[in-house]
Amino acid sequence: MSGPAAPAEPPPLSEGSDFVVYRADGAPASFDEIIAAAASVDVVFVGEEHNDPITHRVQAQILQQAFVTQTATRPVVLSLEMFERDVQYVVDEYRAGLITEDHFRRSSRPWDNYESDYRPMVEFAIAHDLEVVAANAPRRYVNRASRLGRDSLDTLGPEARRHLPPLPYPEASDDYQAEWDALMGGAAGHMPGSPIDGQTLWDASMGHAVATALDRQSGALVVHMAGGFHVENGTGTPEALEHYRPGTRALIVAARPAADPTTWDA
Numbered sequence: 001m002s003g004p005a006a007p008a009e010p011p012p013l014s015e016g017s018d019f020v021v022y023r024a025d026g027a028p029a030s031f032d033e034i035i036a037a038a039a040s041v042d043v044v045f046v047g048e049e050h051n052d053p054i055t056h057r058v059q060a061q062i063l064q065q066a067f068v069t070q071t072a073t074r075p076v077v078l079s080l081e082m083f084e085r086d087v088q089y090v091v092d093e094y095r096a097g098l099i100t101e102d103h104f105r106r107s108s109r110p111w112d113n114y115e116s117d118y119r120p121m122v123e124f125a126i127a128h129d130l131e132v133v134a135a136n137a138p139r140r141y142v143n144r145a146s147r148l149g150r151d152s153l154d155t156l157g158p159e160a161r162r163h164l165p166p167l168p169y170p171e172a173s174d175d176y177q178a179e180w181d182a183l184m185g186g187a188a189g190h191m192p193g194s195p196i197d198g199q200t201l202w203d204a205s206m207g208h209a210v211a212t213a214l215d216r217q218s219g220a221l222v223v224h225m226a227g228g229f230h231v232e233n234g235t236g237t238p239e240a241l242e243h244y245r246p247g248t249r250a251l252i253v254a255a256r257p258a259a260d261p262t263t264w265d266a
Contacts, residue, residue: 035062038066044253046223047253050117058255060124078223083135084109084134131213136209137205141153142198165201176236211245
């Protein structure tokens, strides 16, 4: 049985009306400047709001243009929070043409918005023979760390540990802890278990997966898609990457939906 037909290609986004690019200080910038900056880094972190369709189309354009401008000189890799590390072999089988898309989707636990938001990137990567990295920790282990604390992972066997970053994984930095507390508000101190241990396991897993991809393909550019909280302030996943691969050069792109994208809102 063949997989689902490709959705109709949406019209191109218009920079300046559909989206606007700013530097971190609010100075105007451009999409071309993002792509130019990618030439001098090892990884581009693209932080998203998971259900914003414009963001996902911008992500796809970043991946596509990174490929167009970089592929002559180095490999380009797509890394995704949206797939967990224990399905990497399923991703690899699909990329190699060994299984159908139907079986890929049945076995890889894609997110509910995969069809509209992530499939275009995965299919582009496969069509151009780019490695696709399933970067996230399996949810069952994130849940365990959140309920019982990070030390509870020490009782996992070797097969489970294959799908995790090396244990013990880094704890939240002071800055990341403060961001987490602000996000959770007054509930932070009253939540059962240790949710920050689950959060930092996600980040450690993604940072380690990106580091491993860079070590596996010398000189590669990794384009990593993740929720904005994981990356946009340079904490979380970028900190984990620095832990596992010190000195790695990174560019952070934070995508934020706005009613009027021509108005800067830090």
